[in-house]
Amino acid sequence: MKFTTAIKASVLSLGLATGLAIAPAVHADDYPSKSINYIIPFGPGGESDISARHQQPFFKKMFGQDLIISYKPGGGGAVGWSQLNSMPKDGYTMMGINLPHIIIKPLQKDVGFKTDDVDGFYIFHYTPDAIVVTADSEFKSLKDMIDYAKANPGKLTFSGSGKGTANHLAQVTFDKLAGIKTTYVAFKGTGAAVQALLGNQVKAEFGYTSVGAKHSDKVRMLAVAMEERHPSFPDVPTFKELGFDIVSGAYRGIAVPKGTPDDIKNKLSEMIGEINKDADFRKKMEADGFALIDVGVDKYADFIAEKTKGYVESAKEAGVIK
Amino acid sequence: MAAFENLVAAFSPLNLLLALGGVIAGTVIGSLPGLTATMAVAVLVPITFSMEPASALILMGAIYTGAIYGGAYSAILLNTPGTPSAIATTFDGYPMAKNGDGDLAVTLACIASVVGGLVGATFLLILAPPLASVALAFGPVEYFWLAIFGLSLIAALSEGNLVKALMGGCLGLLLSAIGVAEVSADIRLTFGSQVLVGGIETVSALIGLYCVPVLIDLVATPDKHLKVTTETKGIRLPEALAISWRGKFNLIRSSVIGTLVGILPGAGGSIAGLVAYSEARRTAKNQDEFGKGAPDGVQATESANNATVGGGFIPTLVLGIPGTPPDAVILGALLVQGVKVGPNLFTSESSIVYTFIYGLFLATILMLPTGLIIGRYAYRSIIAIPKAILVPTVAFMTLIGTYAIRNSVSDVVIMVILGAIGWVLGRFGFSASPIVLGLILGSIAEQGFVQAWTIGAATENLTGMFFGRPISLAIIAMIVISLLGPSIVKLFAGRNANADGEEKQ
Numbered sequence: 129m130k131f132t133t134a135i136k137a138s139v140l141s142l143g144l145a146t147g148l149a150i151a152p153a154v155h156a157d158d159y160p161s162k163s164i165n166y167i168i169p170f171g172p173g174g175e176s177d178i179s180a181r182h183q184q185p186f187f188k189k190m191f192g193q194d195l196i197i198s199y200k201p202g203g204g205g206a207v208g209w210s211q212l213n214s215m216p217k218d219g220y221t222m223m224g225i226n227l228p229h230i231i232i233k234p235l236q237k238d239v240g241f242k243t244d245d246v247d248g249f250y251i252f253h254y255t256p257d258a259i260v261v262t263a264d265s266e267f268k269s270l271k272d273m274i275d276y277a278k279a280n281p282g283k284l285t286f287s288g289s290g291k292g293t294a295n296h297l298a299q300v301t302f303d304k305l306a307g308i309k310t311t312y313v314a315f316k317g318t319g320a321a322v323q324a325l326l327g328n329q330v331k332a333e334f335g336y337t338s339v340g341a342k343h344s345d346k347v348r349m350l351a352v353a354m355e356e357r358h359p360s361f362p363d364v365p366t367f368k369e370l371g372f373d374i375v376s377g378a379y380r381g382i383a384v385p386k387g388t389p390d391d392i393k394n395k396l397s398e399m400i401g402e403i404n405k406d407a408d409f410r411k412k413m414e415a416d417g418f419a420l421i422d423v424g425v426d427k428y429a430d431f432i433a434e435k436t437k438g439y440v441e442s443a444k445e446a447g448v449i450k
Numbered sequence: 451m452a453a454f455e456n457l458v459a460a461f462s463p464l465n466l467l468l469a470l471g472g473v474i475a476g477t478v479i480g481s482l483p484g485l486t487a488t489m490a491v492a493v494l495v496p497i498t499f500s501m502e503p504a505s506a507l508i509l510m511g512a513i514y515t516g517a518i519y520g521g522a523y524s525a526i527l528l529n530t531p532g533t534p535s536a537i538a539t540t541f542d543g544y545p546m547a548k549n550g551d552g553d554l555a556v557t558l559a560c561i562a563s564v565v566g567g568l569v570g571a572t573f574l575l576i577l578a579p580p581l582a583s584v585a586l587a588f589g590p591v592e593y594f595w596l597a598i599f600g601l602s603l604i605a606a607l608s609e610g611n612l613v614k615a616l617m618g619g620c621l622g623l624l625l626s627a628i629g630v631a632e633v634s635a636d637i638r639l640t641f642g643s644q645v646l647v648g649g650i651e652t653v654s655a656l657i658g659l660y661c662v663p664v665l666i667d668l669v670a671t672p673d674k675h676l677k678v679t680t681e682t683k684g685i686r687l688p689e690a691l692a693i694s695w696r697g698k699f700n701l702i703r704s705s706v707i708g709t710l711v712g713i714l715p716g717a718g719g720s721i722a723g724l725v726a727y728s729e730a731r732r733t734a735k736n737q738d739e740f741g742k743g744a745p746d747g748v749q750a751t752e753s754a755n756n757a758t759v760g761g762g763f764i765p766t767l768v769l770g771i772p773g774t775p776p777d778a779v780i781l782g783a784l785l786v787q788g789v790k791v792g793p794n795l796f797t798s799e800s801s802i803v804y805t806f807i808y809g810l811f812l813a814t815i816l817m818l819p820t821g822l823i824i825g826r827y828a829y830r831s832i833i834a835i836p837k838a839i840l841v842p843t844v845a846f847m848t849l850i851g852t853y854a855i856r857n858s859v860s861d862v863v864i865m866v867i868l869g870a871i872g873w874v875l876g877r878f879g880f881s882a883s884p885i886v887l888g889l890i891l892g893s894i895a896e897q898g899f900v901q902a903w904t905i906g907a908a909t910e911n912l913t914g915m916f917f918g919r920p921i922s923l924a925i926i927a928m929i930v931i932s933l934l935g936p937s938i939v940k941l942f943a944g945r946n947a948n949a950d951g952e953e954k955q
Contacts, residue, residue, distance in 0.1 A: 167857075172492055173778025181786045185499050194496065200856045202648025203630040203637075207858060210644055237637045239630075240644035285908050291635035311908035313590075313901050314633040316716070319771050319778070323715060326769065327586035330905065342770050342785075345792055416785065448635060 156391040159219060163194035166382075167223040169208025171201040174317055175255055175338055175418075176224050179380055182412060186403045203239060204290065205229045210240025213247075215385045219392035227251070227379035228439040231432070232292045235440070235449045243432065249393045250400045251381035251423035251431060253413060255336035257298035257353040257374070258364075259286075262325060263346055267332065270350045270370050277308035284310040287324040288334040289317050292448035294378040295334045297439060298353055300446040302334075305372045322347075336377060337361065341417030353377060359414050379435070381423070397425035456801055459504065460808035468509040469813040470820070476516020477817070477824050483524050483532045483657050484851015487517035488775040495783045503789050504802045508809030510783065514776045515567055515759050515813050518719065519821055522559040522752055527552055527676070527832045528844060530661035534652055534890055535719025535755035537883060538727040540660065541607075542740065542747030549743050550677040553829045557690040558745050559752040560821035562701060565694075566753030567814035569705035570712065570760020574767075575807045579793050582768035584713050590905065591915055593716070594898030595925040597891040599932065600721050603728050604884045606932045607741075615884045618875070622888020625650050632893060633900050645860040654852040654865040655889055659882035661848050662869025668841050675840060676833055685826045693745050700730050700746050701753045708754030712761020715773050719755040720890050726754035728932065760810065767791050767803060 166184075170176050177199070184195045200208040200223075208223055209230060215221045225248050234242045259270065267273040277284040288295030291314040299312045313330055315321040318339060325333040326346060333339065333347075337358050340349040349364045353374045357366055367374040382400060384393060403409055404420055413420055423431045443449045459465070479490045491510050498506030521532035526543035539559065546555040573581060588596075601619060608615035628639045629649025640646040668675055694701065704726035711722035730750035731740045740747050762773030770791040772778035784791060795803045832840070852865040872882050906915030916922065 171775065171778065172488060173772050173775070173782050177779075178782045178785055181495065181782050184496055185786070188496075197492070197495070198857065199492065200858065202651070202856060202858070204635065206630065207648035207856065207860075210647070211858070236635070238642065238644070239637065239647050282908050283910075285905050291633060293635075311904060313904045314635075315901065316632045316897060320716065323585065323765075323769070323771050324589065324901075326771075327589055329589035342790075343792070345794065412786075412788070 156389070156395055159392055159395055160191060160193045162220060163196050164219075165221045166195045166197050167208060167221070168197060168199050169201065169205040169223060169226075170199065171317075172199055173319070175336065175378065176226060176380060178416070179253065179413070179418065180224060182409065182416075183400075183403055186406055186409050187399070190402060190406070191399055204233060206233050206239040206241070209233075209246055209383075212241070212383060213245060213386045217385045217387040217389075219384065219388050219396065222382050222384050222396065225381050225383045227254075227381075227432075227435055228292070228294055228297060228443070231436050231439050232443050232448060235443070236292070243436070245386065246383045247386045247388070247393075248381050248383040248428050248432070249397045249425040251379050251421060251428065252400055252404050253418045253420045254377040254379040255294075255338045255417065256358065256377040256419050257294055258335055258337045258340055259302075259350040260325060260333040260335045260339050260347050261331070261350060262328065263348055265332070265348075267350060270365070270367075273332065273350060274306050274308060277306070277310055281309045282311055284308070284332070285330040286310055286312050286332050286334040287315050287321040287330040288312055289321050290314055292443055292446065294376060295321075295336070296446060296448070297442040298374060298376050299334045300442050301374055301376070302367075302372065304445065305374065336417065337419065338417035340364070341415065354419060358417070358419060360417065376438075377419070379421075381428075393425055453804065456804035457808050459801070459805045460508070460812060465505055465508050465805075465809055466812070468505055469512045469809055470816050472509045472512025473516040473813050473816050474820050474824070476513035476518075477520040477821060478516075479513070480517030480520025480532055481523040481824075481828060482520075482851060483528075483530050483661060483848060484653060484854050486533055486653060486775075486855070487514045488779060489854070490514075490517055491776045491779045495779065495786075498783055499786070503784065503787050504805035504809070506783060506787065507780065507802070507806040508813065510776075510780050511759070511763075511806065511810045512813035512816075514780075515756065515810070516817060516820075517776075518756050518759060519560065519563040519567075519752070519817055520824075521755075522563070522748075523556065523825065523828045524661075526555045526559065526748070527829065528661060529664045530848075531656050533719065534656065534886075535723055535758065536751065537656070537720055537886060538723040538751040539748055539755075541727065541751075541883070542742075542744045545741070545743035546745070546748065547676050551743065552676055552833070553826065554686045554690055554693075554745070555748050556825035556829050557685050557687060557822060558693060558748050560818065560825055561690055561694045562704075562749040562752035563756040563821065564814055564818050565701045566705040566708055566756035567759060567817065568811065569702065569753070570709045570757035571807060571810045571814060572760070573709045574760040574763050574810070575804075578764045578768050579796055581713055581764050582793075584710065585715055585765040585769060585771065585773075587921060588714050589919075590898045590901035591919060592898070592921050592925065593714075594895055594902055594916075595922050595929070596714070596717060596721065597895035597898060599925050599929050600724060600887060600891045601895070602929045602932045603724050604887055606728055606935070607724075607731075608881070608884065611879060611881075614878075614880050618880045618882075618884035619888040622885040622890075623892040624888075625655070625885070626889045626892025626896070631896075633897050645863060648856075648858065648860060650864055650868075650889060651855055651858075651861050652886075652890055653855050654861040655868055656886060657848050657852055658865035658868035659872040659886055661844065662866070663873040663876050663882070665841055665845055665848075666869075666873045668837055674833075675837060685822050687822065694749065697746055697749050700734075701749055704730060704750040704754040705757040708757030709761035711754075712758030712773055713764050715762075715765055715771050716894065718774060718890075719758045720887075722754045722758050723751035724887070726750040732935065756814075763810075767795055768793055
């Protein structure tokens with residue numbers, strides 16, 4: 129039995145190799161007829177990578193083709209997105225996209241792409257922002273934390289992933305709505321931010337629900353930035369319940385190079401939507417702390433426009449853009 | 451009993467095959483500059499979905515181990531560290547190859563890698579949960595001081611050319627600031643060019659600064675690439691074993707250093723190799739030979755960087771915080787498989803993790819025969835290929851390898867320009883290592899400093915933040931020793947010589 133898995137593995141790798149070699153013409157009817165390159169504009173191991181890795185086996189199972197994941201890190205995603213439109217437009221190349229990155233980055237400086245250059249066709253989930261503390265923290269509730277911050281302005285330190293990111297903008301909004309002053313310390317990615325939290329280098333982390341899921345034995349969340357409670361954390365209140373209107377997080381989706389035929393884009397949008405509907409997939413994603421949403425190709429532009437307003441406002445307040 | 455079952459599981463025919471295949475593939479991939487362990491493991495992930503978690507881990511761990519060792523080939527034979535972990539391997543490996551001892555150096559590297567790998571895996575097996583707390587004890591300020599310690603080694607490692615080495619280090623620090631800053635998100639020093647937005651990628655800088663000057667010199671001089679003293683001597687195993695036995699303390703010490711540095715997420719094999727190298731040199735009797743082809747130097751770095759494999763798995767498996775970039779890929783694959791990492795992995799789901807650790811031992815041991823055979827082949831082909839073919843082949847590989855890192859033409863352009871700059875600077879007596887160290891450690895130091903300053907300022911305790919934490923103080927002490935150590939030794943040596951006439955230090 130174990131040998132069959134070995135054989136399966138080698139057949140699969142052979143398939144990968146031939147998939148790369150043969151390149152037939154593009155037709156929406158028989159699309160996809162070969163494996164699809166799925167580029168992540170970040171390094172491996174982050175939330176973007178993990179969500180792509182979750183989609184990978186379901187795509188193979190449902191549509192018979194492989195997703196070949198590769199990484200193009202640099203410039204907080206800018207290296208990848210600035211090159212996206214010069215890639216093959218045959219529907220066999222797509223790239224992960226992240227909000228607020230694709231909105232904030234181009235507003236900071238010329239990074240080689242504008243938000244409108246990114247031809248997104250689906251936003252499939254978000255990792256809701258959440259305030260995370262260690263299991264033995266003195267803060268039992270969000271109220272404890274706000275009381276502390278009021279008594280000690282600036283002394284409440286949050287670790288978080290990067291600056292001008294979902295974590296950072298949520299912290300800025302939280303400060304404003306709660307009328308407090310806290311200190312945000314940017315780390316390189318969620319892994320480093322969690323490390324700082326678990327090592328008690330900071331008082332708390334402005335992280336994602338995925339942090340609460342992954343480190344459930346060592347941390348707890350005080351509030352999550354969702355409309356309703358996360359199915360995996362029925363005991364953790366939303367910011368809304370506690371009186372703060374924060375629904376935010378890092379949204380992830382996929383874009384294709386501009387010029388990719390519309391019928392292929394529509395088909396891809398349908399396919400990603402179908403994966404999102406799969407009960408097994410939902411269960412896995414939710415267990416990891418993701419919150420699934422469905423913004424397909426027809427709703428994409430409105431979604432970006434709506435999100436842009438909120439992000440720009442808090443990014444200005446955070447001093448990330450002028 | 452359970453341990454025995456896991457041992458048996460690790461040695462199942464499938465796992466044996468995976469470990470063997472993984473080590474071979476990893477060694478070959480690691481030997482090609484530009485192709486990294488991270489990339490190799492990432493390509494494998496979809497294949498591992500159809501496997502049991504323990505087998506998947508064994509395959510990925512084997513590739514990873516092999517790739518770290520494979521990096522030694524290009525470091526020794528081409529003066530090009532395939533990965534940052536092999537930077538210090540070039541210090542003595544390449545001079546050895548130049549002197550006609552390339553085969554010996556490759557064999558020594560293989561033995562050292564196996565020892566390092568075994569020590570790292572032993573720590574992972576026995577002490578993983580308690581050692582994981584080391585990773586948490588390191589806060590931003592400790593990373594800052596650790597990076598400064600790494601930079602201080604520039605001074606310690608470059609006697610004679612100290613000023614030039616420090617200038618090189620500063621150039622590296624400047625280079626590290628290019629692109630989007632990690633913690634402030636500022637876009638710096640790009641001069642309006644999009645080529646520079648992504649910053650200077652470390653591996654492409656390694657290839658440019660180390661390999662291009664070698665290629666130019668090969669073309670510019672009529673000499674053979676490596677001196678070949680006698681007809682092929684084979685792998686010189688007995689000789690290498692004898693040297694390794696003599697250097698056993700060095701090997702063990704370097705392996706322990708490698709494991710401990712490996713536990714710190716983000717610190718990486720480059721620091722491990724350097725610290726081990728400078729320790730080996732500081733304690734050696736033959737200090738003058740270092741940098742001119744001392745086997746101890748190769749042993750120190752190669753055992754240390756392979757020990758980081760086991761060390762890096764400690765925070766990855768216990769805390770869910772990847773110790774190294776390849777660990778990050780492996781962690782992602784495990785999550786998708788539904789394996790929840792954490793201390794529980796060592797208790798409730800222990801069969802997976804222990805089968806994997808035994809598999810890692812197995813892969814490391816298999817690296818001895820396979821590494822020796824592949825190493826012999828690599829050495830022979832490098833000395834047998836005529837220069838007219840060697841240069842274009844390697845040049846082509848540097849281009850492809852640089853491009854492959856993140857499929858970026860910008861990286862290739864940067865690599866070629868840095869190569870030209872490196873060659874010119876080399877003519878004026880600047881070596882590549884300080885520049886690369888500045889580049890790698892600059893961003894670690896900057897992030898640590900900014901974070902520590904922010905936290906220190908927020909808690910109104912800046913002095914305590916930087917100078918009041920025990921681990922920081924210990925690292926500061928090491929910095930002082932590494933900076934002042936050589937002069938103090940000289941001072942004492944001088945006094946003793948004066949007092950006791952002919953007696954040496």
